[in-house]
Amino acid sequence: MRAPLRFTVYYGLRRFLLLAPTWVLAPATPYRRLTPTLLLACKEPFQLEVNDDAPRFARAALIAPKVLRRRVIAVDSDMAIFDLPMHSIPTPEPVRVLDIERFAPLLPALAEAFSGRLPGAEVGRLFDAAVRLIEDVPHEPHHDPRIEQALRLIDELPFDEVTVTGLARRLGLSSSRLRHLFKEVTGHTISHYARWAAVWRACSLWSQGRRLTEIAHEVGFHDLAHLDHAFVEVFGLNPSSVIDPENVTLIRCT
Secondary structure (H helix, E strand, O other): OOOOOOEEEEEEOOEEEEEEOOEEEOOOOOEEOOOOEEEEEOOOOEEEEEOOOOOEEEOEEEEOOOOEEEEEEEOOOOEEEEEOOOOOOOOOOOEEEOOHHHHHHHHHHHHHHHOOOOOHHHHHHHHHHHHHHHOOOOOOOOOOHHHHHHHHHHHHOOHHHOOHHHHHHHHOOOHHHHHHHHHHHHOOOHHHHHHHHHHHHHHHOHHHOOOHHHHHHHOOOOOHHHHHHHHHHHHOOOHHHHOOOOOEEEEEOO
């Protein structure tokens, strides 16, 4: 990956918004994210390569979870990349190119975000508005109170303490039933979600000025290398490239 000269990241629990005038992501090893991702170019179109498909050029696109992501090249694009909540929106196609005009209502808030002046408390509303503008037909995500409780438990536990047996016992379910329900509701395995949640907990500790090795142990990874690998799975970036104060402005959001 060739890192951009400067970029801004708004981050919080299950939210990650990256903004960069120019963004080039071409990892040596293509990767798959667990979350849907919305890419918006406020200026010049970007080039996107996924799976074994030919390059696409667009100013707005939605990438489904688990799609093999090979390359994003956005030069002078004023690129906004939303990592959306894991099961917030249906994504039946690997990539869906969208009309940038539908996202015009977001542009004033994005202009504030690019300058770092958007209050962190407003970012949640910006994400909600983005999801509404993506959808042609609004939908209600499938909720199961037992899985909602499982998600809360996983969010609180260190990664190395999350077990299917332990969760099933606390929820009053068999392990096999919990595995089935969890996959049905979230589209992911418990292990995948737990790694994802641990990375988000690590993000929440950045602003406290702690060493990455210490953070890795606290959120349940064996060592920093395991956190690095999981972080790349979530964001396609190495954490050290994101927390470099010379290149990145980090803004905590709620």
